[in-house]
Amino acid sequence: MQEVIKSSRYKRRYDRFIDKYFFCSETGSPIHSSNLRHRVWIPVLEKACIEFREMKQTRHTFATIALSCGENPLWIDKVMGHRDTTMIIKVYGKYVENVSGSEDGLNLDAMYQRIKISKKEE
Numbered sequence: 716m717q718e719v720i721k722s723s724r725y726k727r728r729y730d731r732f733i734d735k736y737f738f739c740s741e742t743g744s745p746i747h748s749s750n751l752r753h754r755v756w757i758p759v760l761e762k763a764c765i766e767f768r769e770m771k772q773t774r775h776t777f778a779t780i781a782l783s784c785g786e787n788p789l790w791i792d793k794v795m796g797h798r799d800t801t802m803i804i805k806v807y808g809k810y811v812e813n814v815s816g817s818e819d820g821l822n823l824d825a826m827y828q829r830i831k832i833s834k835k836e837e
Contacts, residue, residue: 778803782810 740746748770756770774795781791782803792800 778807779810782807 752770757767760767778791778795782788788800788803788807792803795803797803
């Protein structure tokens, strides 16, 4: 991405859309999803022997994998461009449950136990 931004044409477009998700073609024009789908997306899926799926499904895959790996839902929400975490929790909450592999509340309880022990030692 940095190499692309170095070009003055790309830099002007990037600066214009700062803090918004923006992808442009090599010529600096907006990417048309239909063109991308037919010229790139479908051929790549076919070559990889992957059943057709809409490009937007990659967002769901990203969110699911990120949450399953323990990434912060607030960061995921920001990357995906949502207004708040409602969508992340509502749709992907099941992937956050027990992500650490421990019983719910166990980590919090362990922290309180450490505080309790350190206070006794004082």
